Amino acid sequence: MKNDKNNSLLMSSVRILTRDYKKFYISFFGIMTILYVIEFVVAAFSDTVRIGGIEHVFAIACFVSGLTSFKENYFFFAQNQVPKRTITMAFAIEGIFFGLVSALLVNVYFHIIEWISSLQGVNLPGFLALIPNVEGQGISIGFLGRLILVFCLY
Numbered sequence: 001m002k003n004d005k006n007n008s009l010l011m012s013s014v015r016i017l018t019r020d021y022k023k024f025y026i027s028f029f030g031i032m033t034i035l036y037v038i039e040f041v042v043a044a045f046s047d048t049v050r051i052g053g054i055e056h057v058f059a060i061a062c063f064v065s066g067l068t069s070f071k072e073n074y075f076f077f078a079q080n081q082v083p084k085r086t087i088t089m090a091f092a093i094e095g096i097f098f099g100l101v102s103a104l105l106v107n108v109y110f111h112i113i114e115w116i117s118s119l120q121g122v123n124l125p126g127f128l129a130l131i132p133n134v135e136g137q138g139i140s141i142g143f144l145g146r147l148i149l150v151f152c153l154y
Contacts, residue, residue, distance in 0.1 A: 013082060013090035017073055018097065028061055029109060036113055040120060058106050062098075103151035107143060 077087045 009082060010086050010089055010093075013077060013086060014093050014097070016076070017090055017094040020069065021098070021101070024061075024065055025105060028058065029105070032057070032109070036116075040116070043120065058102065062102065099151050103147050106150055107147045110146075111143065 074087065077090075
Protein backbone atom coordinates (compact mmCIF):
# COMPACT_ATOMS: atom_id res chain seq x y z
CA MET A 1 0.00 0.00 0.00
CA LYS A 2 1.32 3.44 -0.89
CA ASN A 3 2.10 5.95 1.78
CA ASP A 4 0.03 9.09 1.19
CA LYS A 5 2.43 11.15 3.28
CA ASN A 6 5.34 10.43 0.92
CA ASN A 7 3.14 11.10 -2.11
CA SER A 8 2.10 14.52 -0.80
CA LEU A 9 5.71 15.17 0.20
CA LEU A 10 6.78 14.36 -3.36
CA MET A 11 4.25 16.76 -4.87
CA SER A 12 5.22 19.48 -2.39
CA SER A 13 8.87 18.95 -3.33
CA VAL A 14 8.07 19.25 -7.04
CA ARG A 15 6.12 22.47 -6.39
CA ILE A 16 9.10 23.89 -4.47
CA LEU A 17 11.44 23.04 -7.36
CA THR A 18 9.15 24.67 -9.93
CA ARG A 19 8.46 27.90 -8.03
CA ASP A 20 11.17 29.88 -9.83
CA TYR A 21 10.13 29.00 -13.41
CA LYS A 22 8.17 32.19 -13.95
CA LYS A 23 11.13 34.48 -13.16
CA PHE A 24 13.49 32.38 -15.26
CA TYR A 25 11.23 32.30 -18.33
CA ILE A 26 10.31 35.99 -18.15
CA SER A 27 13.92 37.11 -17.78
CA PHE A 28 15.26 34.81 -20.51
CA PHE A 29 12.58 35.52 -23.10
CA GLY A 30 12.70 39.24 -22.23
CA ILE A 31 16.43 39.36 -22.94
CA MET A 32 16.05 37.34 -26.15
CA THR A 33 13.22 39.61 -27.30
CA ILE A 34 15.38 42.69 -26.72
CA LEU A 35 18.20 41.08 -28.73
CA TYR A 36 15.84 40.21 -31.60
CA VAL A 37 14.36 43.74 -31.61
CA ILE A 38 17.90 45.17 -31.81
CA GLU A 39 18.64 42.76 -34.66
CA PHE A 40 15.51 43.74 -36.56
CA VAL A 41 16.27 47.45 -36.16
CA VAL A 42 19.90 47.05 -37.28
CA ALA A 43 18.89 44.70 -40.11
CA ALA A 44 16.50 47.35 -41.39
CA PHE A 45 19.53 49.56 -42.12
CA SER A 46 22.05 46.89 -43.19
CA ASP A 47 22.13 43.24 -44.25
CA THR A 48 25.23 42.23 -42.30
CA VAL A 49 23.72 41.51 -38.87
CA ARG A 50 22.36 38.08 -38.02
CA ILE A 51 21.44 36.62 -34.65
CA GLY A 52 20.08 33.17 -33.99
CA GLY A 53 20.43 30.00 -32.05
CA ILE A 54 17.95 30.61 -29.26
CA GLU A 55 17.83 26.88 -28.54
CA HIS A 56 21.58 26.73 -27.83
CA VAL A 57 21.50 29.87 -25.71
CA PHE A 58 18.54 28.45 -23.81
CA ALA A 59 20.33 25.12 -23.22
CA ILE A 60 23.29 27.01 -21.73
CA ALA A 61 20.95 29.15 -19.60
CA CYS A 62 19.19 26.01 -18.34
CA PHE A 63 22.52 24.39 -17.48
CA VAL A 64 23.73 27.43 -15.53
CA SER A 65 20.37 27.83 -13.79
CA GLY A 66 20.39 24.17 -12.79
CA LEU A 67 23.90 24.42 -11.41
CA THR A 68 23.09 27.46 -9.31
CA SER A 69 19.75 26.24 -7.95
CA PHE A 70 20.53 22.59 -7.22
CA LYS A 71 22.59 23.13 -4.07
CA GLU A 72 20.08 25.52 -2.48
CA ASN A 73 17.12 23.21 -3.09
CA TYR A 74 19.01 20.10 -2.00
CA PHE A 75 20.05 21.69 1.30
CA PHE A 76 16.49 22.93 1.83
CA PHE A 77 15.14 19.41 1.43
CA ALA A 78 17.87 17.92 3.62
CA GLN A 79 17.15 20.41 6.41
CA ASN A 80 13.48 19.47 6.32
CA GLN A 81 14.33 15.75 6.48
CA VAL A 82 12.91 14.85 3.10
CA PRO A 83 14.01 11.30 2.19
CA LYS A 84 16.66 11.02 -0.54
CA ARG A 85 14.37 8.81 -2.62
CA THR A 86 11.73 11.56 -2.61
CA ILE A 87 14.34 14.20 -3.47
CA THR A 88 15.59 12.12 -6.41
CA MET A 89 12.07 11.47 -7.70
CA ALA A 90 11.17 15.16 -7.30
CA PHE A 91 14.24 16.22 -9.31
CA ALA A 92 13.40 13.69 -12.05
CA ILE A 93 9.75 14.77 -12.30
CA GLU A 94 10.74 18.44 -12.25
CA GLY A 95 13.36 17.84 -14.96
CA ILE A 96 10.88 16.17 -17.29
CA PHE A 97 8.28 18.87 -16.63
CA PHE A 98 10.87 21.62 -17.17
CA GLY A 99 12.00 20.00 -20.44
CA LEU A 100 8.44 19.77 -21.78
CA VAL A 101 7.49 23.32 -20.82
CA SER A 102 10.79 24.72 -22.08
CA ALA A 103 10.59 22.85 -25.38
CA LEU A 104 7.06 24.11 -25.94
CA LEU A 105 7.89 27.72 -25.08
CA VAL A 106 11.11 27.82 -27.13
CA ASN A 107 9.37 26.21 -30.09
CA VAL A 108 6.48 28.70 -29.99
CA TYR A 109 8.87 31.62 -29.49
CA PHE A 110 11.06 30.47 -32.39
CA HIS A 111 8.06 30.15 -34.71
CA ILE A 112 6.87 33.66 -33.81
CA ILE A 113 10.34 35.16 -34.35
CA GLU A 114 10.76 33.16 -37.58
CA TRP A 115 7.40 34.50 -38.84
CA ILE A 116 8.33 38.10 -37.94
CA SER A 117 11.75 37.77 -39.58
CA SER A 118 10.24 36.32 -42.75
CA LEU A 119 7.91 39.32 -42.97
CA GLN A 120 10.94 41.61 -42.76
CA GLY A 121 13.05 39.50 -45.10
CA VAL A 122 15.72 38.79 -42.46
CA ASN A 123 17.52 35.45 -42.43
CA LEU A 124 17.21 33.76 -39.03
CA PRO A 125 19.93 31.16 -38.52
CA GLY A 126 19.61 28.67 -35.71
CA PHE A 127 19.43 25.02 -34.83
CA LEU A 128 15.69 24.80 -35.46
CA ALA A 129 16.11 26.55 -38.82
CA LEU A 130 18.31 23.65 -39.97
CA ILE A 131 15.32 21.32 -39.96
CA PRO A 132 13.86 21.45 -43.46
CA ASN A 133 10.20 22.23 -43.98
CA VAL A 134 8.65 19.73 -46.36
CA GLU A 135 6.25 21.30 -48.85
CA GLY A 136 3.29 18.97 -48.18
CA GLN A 137 3.97 18.77 -44.48
CA GLY A 138 1.48 20.58 -42.30
CA ILE A 139 2.56 23.17 -39.78
CA SER A 140 1.50 20.92 -36.90
CA ILE A 141 3.76 18.06 -38.00
CA GLY A 142 6.75 20.39 -38.34
CA PHE A 143 5.96 21.95 -34.97
CA LEU A 144 5.65 18.53 -33.31
CA GLY A 145 8.91 17.31 -34.84
CA ARG A 146 10.77 20.37 -33.62
CA LEU A 147 9.12 20.06 -30.20
CA ILE A 148 10.33 16.48 -29.79
CA LEU A 149 13.83 17.42 -30.96
CA VAL A 150 14.11 20.37 -28.57
CA PHE A 151 12.71 18.29 -25.68
CA CYS A 152 15.46 15.74 -26.25
CA LEU A 153 17.99 18.58 -26.31
CA TYR A 154 16.88 19.85 -22.90
